[in-house]
Amino acid sequence: MLDRLNQTMEHIEDHLDQVVDVAELARRAATSEYHLRRMFSALAGMPLSEYIRRRRLTVAGAAVLAGRESLLDIAVRYGYGSGEAFARAFRAMHGVGPGEARRTGTALVSQARLTFRLTVEGSSSMRYRVENRTAFTVVGLKTRVPLVHRGPNQAIIDFVRGIGTETRERLEKLSDQEPRGVVAVCDDLDPSRAEGTELDYYQGVITSAAAPEGMTALPVPAGTWAVFTTSGPVPGAIQELWRDVFTEWFPSNPYRSRPGPEILRTRMAPGGAEADAELWLPVERDTAAKR
The missing domain is CATH 3.20.80.10 (Regulatory factor, effector binding domain)
Structure with missing residues (x-):
């Protein structure tokens, strides 16, 4: 199960600039959408949709600081229909707008990639x-x-x-x-x-x-x-x-x-x-x- 979850995480990373289909994620995890959402939330401590959003805004933040693309191009690439929508989401996560972040080079928030590992404790049973x-x-x-x-x-x-x-x-x-x-x-x-x-x-x-x-x-x-x-x-x-x-x-x-x-x-x-x-x-x- 953990191997399949980690393969699912890789698929998310490869498609951050595309629409992430939860049905496809469930297929890769060999389970139902319902169970995948609940399992992910329990393991990660956040909903699957929130993790995907935070990962997108993390890589988008790196693109903003790099300065090689316009802010609108970055917004569109990561699924935002307008610069305003992107700016609101960016500020909600990073505490600063993308324009200000680019001008000042301020520190941004990073959502780390998740990898699931088995921890053996061995002393408890259910x-x-x-x-x-x-x-x-x-x-x-x-x-x-x-x-x-x-x-x-x-x-x-x-x-x-x-x-x-x-x-x-x-x-x-x-x-x-x-x-x-x-x-x-x-x-x-x-x-x-x-x-x-x-x-x-x-x-x-x-x-x-x-x-x-x-x-x-x-x-x-x-x-x-x-x-x-x-x-x-x-x-x-x-x-x-x-x-x-x-x-x-x-x-x-x-x-x-x-x-x-x-x-x-x-x-x-x-x-x-x-x-x-x-x-x-x-x-x-x-x-x-x-x-």
């Missing part, structure tokens, strides 16, 4: 199981929240606090399938998974019952799920589990992510600082994987 599930329904309360990679998500905290005890008890009585009890469900995430992009967030249950008045139903088709468990401080342990799944488990196992909701069951320890958590992710066999 607890997981794989389940094939028939179709089911998530029933609960829904809101739209921003994605937060690290630290508390205040929008989720405020939403959960606003759910009354009576409503939560009604929800719990509807739960009749695993994972049991009230769960957190994330759906309709932006493919980039960039910090601040929005997603649908549910406090709900897995059930065969119809949604009561005032609640929302999310039908989930049959499919395969990878189920991971962890224990530790919240939210850090859960956020680290999600990261480790994509940086360690997927590259080591013949599965890839598929579209679908992510389900988290959390059981808080006394005091509320730590929890036992179970993370359900939709997956499918990676038929291109060579194991």
Whole structure:
């Protein structure tokens, strides 16, 4: 998998002055576009589109300082429809406009080329199981929240606090399938998974019952799920589990992510600082994987 990702990185470098087709990148990585975007974001710490943009502006910055081409020619070569659009993007990354950078020779920001390598730690293992599930329904309360990679998500905290005890008890009585009890469900995430992009967030249950008045139903088709468990401080342990799944488990196992909701069951320890958590992710066999 890492070899294929590095070949994909080479293809990006060779086409920075052209339209980079994500479908072609996924083909070279021998995976789906969906999984490539999610895998890259987890490994690189930024969305694939952001990496490509920053690499373009890095090499464009070198061309600006070299002074052999007009600024408009550089803008067009790296995919900007006008000098103004190029100047805005250039300033957003480098903190200075291209004209000023050329006149003053000021220092610019450089996005390094990414290369993926395997780091062997060997002392940790992940607890997981794989389940094939028939179709089911998530029933609960829904809101739209921003994605937060690290630290508390205040929008989720405020939403959960606003759910009354009576409503939560009604929800719990509807739960009749695993994972049991009230769960957190994330759906309709932006493919980039960039910090601040929005997603649908549910406090709900897995059930065969119809949604009561005032609640929302999310039908989930049959499919395969990878189920991971962890224990530790919240939210850090859960956020680290999600990261480790994509940086360690997927590259080591013949599965890839598929579209679908992510389900988290959390059981808080006394005091509320730590929890036992179970993370359900939709997956499918990676038929291109060579194991």
